[in-house]
Amino acid sequence: MTAYLDHASTTPLRPEALEAYASAAALAGNPSSLHSSGRRARAVVEESREALAAAVGARPAEVVWTSGGTEADNTALKGLYWARRDADPRRRRVLVGAAEHHAVLDCAQWLEQHEGADVRLLPVDAHGRADLDALRDELADGGDGVALVSLMWANNEVGTVQPVAAAAELAHAAGVPIHTDAVQAVGHLPVDVAAAGVDALSLSAHKFGGPVGVGALVLRRGTPLVPLQHGGGQELGVRSGTLDAPAASAAEPPPRGTRPHAQHHRRHREQRPGRTA
Numbered sequence: 001m002t003a004y005l006d007h008a009s010t011t012p013l014r015p016e017a018l019e020a021y022a023s024a025a026a027l028a029g030n031p032s033s034l035h036s037s038g039r040r041a042r043a044v045v046e047e048s049r050e051a052l053a054a055a056v057g058a059r060p061a062e063v064v065w066t067s068g069g070t071e072a073d074n075t076a077l078k079g080l081y082w083a084r085r086d087a088d089p090r091r092r093r094v095l096v097g098a099a100e101h102h103a104v105l106d107c108a109q110w111l112e113q114h115e116g117a118d119v120r121l122l123p124v125d126a127h128g129r130a131d132l133d134a135l136r137d138e139l140a141d142g143g144d145g146v147a148l149v150s151l152m153w154a155n156n157e158v159g160t161v162q163p164v165a166a167a168a169e170l171a172h173a174a175g176v177p178i179h180t181d182a183v184q185a186v187g188h189l190p191v192d193v194a195a196a197g198v199d200a201l202s203l204s205a206h207k208f209g210g211p212v213g214v215g216a217l218v219l220r221r222g223t224p225l226v227p228l229q230h231g232g233g234q235e236l237g238v239r240s241g242t243l244d245a246p247a248a249s250a251a252e253p254p255p256r257g258t259r260p261h262a263q264h265h266r267r268h269r270e271q272r273p274g275r276t277a
């Protein structure tokens, strides 16, 4: 028997997610079409959006579907940077945790190499926890030259949970937006966007028992962001591209506090005859 243990890398697909995917995939219809098939596909997308928003303490209108965590991180970092710099060319500093995932680190580096960003890595202690004094120092000029802060919710290598709410308070006191990469947190830890006070949050379904290739950027209302993709104007113009109803339907996180694999084992046990627990 093989024991699959690398849940930080990706999780097994939950049976509920597979069922939801299969039934939505059997329906024809583009969620943006106005005929009845389109409206049915749209209903699937919107119900899934509501469920996802409720699971992370956000409003449905704040959920922007993406192809996963990498796209959500790129959309947040580049989009926030361009919007802030375009509004005031002095805002070029990008403050990111030193232990971020490469979807954030390489994105910040790209902004430095191609878009004139001045990237500052916030140091972490021996446990990988970001130094909030360093963040305070970077914001000491009132945040005038700062485009954004990005600090992950939970680390993908060592699991360290970052003081995201405290960082959000510091950032906002300086008038600076903050993004958090919560790809390793959603579905495993209680995540509440409103309570944490972040402006943007990335998540990815395959880290909590959903399929690979779907995720979301939760973007608080009124947060200025320049889109990466241009096209059909879906997702309020933030992320153009035909909506993927089957993927959205399979992207609901398991109830808070239950782990995807624990749910799977419970269900498996329940299905075996002669077992009572």
Ligand SMILES: Cc1ncc(COP(=O)(O)O)c(C=O)c1O
Binding pocket: 008, 009, 067, 068, 069, 070, 071, 073, 101, 103, 152, 154, 155, 156, 181, 183, 184, 204, 205, 213, 215
């Ligand atoms: C913290 C973190 N951010 C982003 C990603 C990228 O997510 P995705 O695989 O959905 O593109 C990962 C995946 O390993 C991750 O662990």
